[in-house]
Amino acid sequence: MDLFDLTGKVAVVTGGTRGIGMMIARGFLQAGARVYISSRKADAGDAAVAELSEFGTVVSIPADVSQEAECIRLAEEVGKREEQVHILVNNAGATWGEDLEKFPESAWDKVLDLNLKAPFFVTRAFLPLLEKGASHEDPARVINIGSIAGLQPSAARTYSYSTSKAAVHQLTRNLSKELAPRHITVNAVAPGPFESKMMAATLAAAGDEMAKRVPLGRIGRPDDMAGIAVFLSSRAGSYLTGTIIPVDGGIAT
Numbered sequence: 001m002d003l004f005d006l007t008g009k010v011a012v013v014t015g016g017t018r019g020i021g022m023m024i025a026r027g028f029l030q031a032g033a034r035v036y037i038s039s040r041k042a043d044a045g046d047a048a049v050a051e052l053s054e055f056g057t058v059v060s061i062p063a064d065v066s067q068e069a070e071c072i073r074l075a076e077e078v079g080k081r082e083e084q085v086h087i088l089v090n091n092a093g094a095t096w097g098e099d100l101e102k103f104p105e106s107a108w109d110k111v112l113d114l115n116l117k118a119p120f121f122v123t124r125a126f127l128p129l130l131e132k133g134a135s136h137e138d139p140a141r142v143i144n145i146g147s148i149a150g151l152q153p154s155a156a157r158t159y160s161y162s163t164s165k166a167a168v169h170q171l172t173r174n175l176s177k178e179l180a181p182r183h184i185t186v187n188a189v190a191p192g193p194f195e196s197k198m199m200a201a202t203l204a205a206a207g208d209e210m211a212k213r214v215p216l217g218r219i220g221r222p223d224d225m226a227g228i229a230v231f232l233s234s235r236a237g238s239y240l241t242g243t244i245i246p247v248d249g250g251i252a253t
């Protein structure tokens with residue numbers, strides 16, 4: 001189990017207050033890491049801390065990472081408490097669905113600011129702390145949460161969302177090249193359908209149909225997401241960088 005142990009590691013998860021981010025935060029805590037979760041709403045952060053505390057040390061620092069100044073402030077706040085960061089998960093994300101003819105410009109700005117620009121600016125803001133937590137033998141880890149929507153076209157009218165996810169996959173590849181000599185790995189996880197607020201309406205309307213179309217026959221579970229994040233963050237995952245890993249029950253293939 002030492003291969004997957006995160007004892008002594010410091011992890012930051014944006015959007016860690018619910019959904020996929022919370023699944024990952026719980027996995028890190030159970031593997032022994034200290035975890036910082038961040039989202040816009042302080043009360044959501046407090047509620048998540050109350051829920052997660054039974055698994056280990058978790059701290060909420062509210063920030064709106066769709067603005068660069070907030071990305072910098074988040075890194076500063078973590079830097080006041082920790083000398084180094086070993087794991088950064090860029091998970092906070094949003095979607096927008098609308099007919100092509102009605103799709104507003106604001107839906108491009110909102111979704112790209114959060115899903116694409118934030119992973120870039122958060123990663124840049126955390127680089128000094130990540131470099132302090134990195135070594136040749138045990139690199140620091142950046143995990144970007146992409147989506148299978150960025151791997152294959154779909155009929156969903158989420159134009160800016162799927163584009164943002166394909167772009168975040170490419171950003172992952174680019175940053176992995178640049179940061180490898182600095183002993184930082186950068187990988188992306190591309191989830192299929194998982195239960196969350198973002199997916200609640202879709203799953204309520206067509207969850208059973210959706211599960212039937214998944215080759216493995218079900219929606220993703222919290223452990224499926226915790227598992228890949230712990231793998232990528234632990235000694236087990238130290239020789240991967242620049243990969244885009246679908247965690248989707250086989251949909252993307």
Ligand SMILES: NC(=O)c1ccc[n+]([C@@H]2O[C@H](COP(=O)([O-])OP(=O)(O)OC[C@H]3O[C@@H](n4cnc5c(N)ncnc54)[C@H](OP(=O)(O)O)[C@@H]3O)[C@@H](O)[C@H]2O)c1
Nearest residue numbers: 015019020039040041064065092093147193194196197198
């Ligand atoms: N669920 C799925 O099936 C699925 C599939 C593929 C990919 N994904 C990806 O997985 C990630 C998480 O999605 P989810 O399904 O867990 O969604 P979710 O339940 O809506 O959670 C989104 C999280 O991001 C936070 N957030 C939203 N806007 C923010 C901002 N401007 N700054 C900081 N935090 C912000 C939210 O908290 P606040 O509202 O408090 O800010 C919340 O913690 C996203 O990148 C999504 O695209 C999800």
